[in-house]
Amino acid sequence: MKIPWAVYAILGLIVIVTSSLIDGMQAFIIIGVFFLFMGLVRFMTRPKSMPEREPRTDAKYVKCPSCKAWNYPTAKHCHYCKKMMP
Ligand SMILES: [Zn+2]
Numbered sequence: 001m002k003i004p005w006a007v008y009a010i011l012g013l014i015v016i017v018t019s020s021l022i023d024g025m026q027a028f029i030i031i032g033v034f035f036l037f038m039g040l041v042r043f044m045t046r047p048k049s050m051p052e053r054e055p056r057t058d059a060k061y062v063k064c065p066s067c068k069a070w071n072y073p074t075a076k077h078c079h080y081c082k083k084m085m086p
Contacts (some may be wrong), residue, residue, distance in 0.1 A: 005042035013035030 019025040062071040062085065069080035076082030076085055 005039045005072060007039070008035050008042060011038030012039055 012032045015035060016029055016041055017032075019028035019032060025051070032059030041071050057066055062073050062075075063069070064078040064081060064083065065086060067078060067081040071078055071080075071085060077083065078085060
């Protein structure tokens, strides 16, 4: 289950604010801080998904099997020999 970091951070803030306003709920501030911390950790680990996009640059162009010309992967026909792309 993937919970966005913002959910943790917002939940943490709500818990901190509400527990600090209500008497006898001060102990819950720790839980709020924990949630806020979880949100921050998830926010910090978030850029890890970025390098996954890197290998896609290899698939930027596809080679035509008959004339070896480079074509866009979206191209249905080779731009050079007009042959059908695989
Ligand atoms: Zn070709």
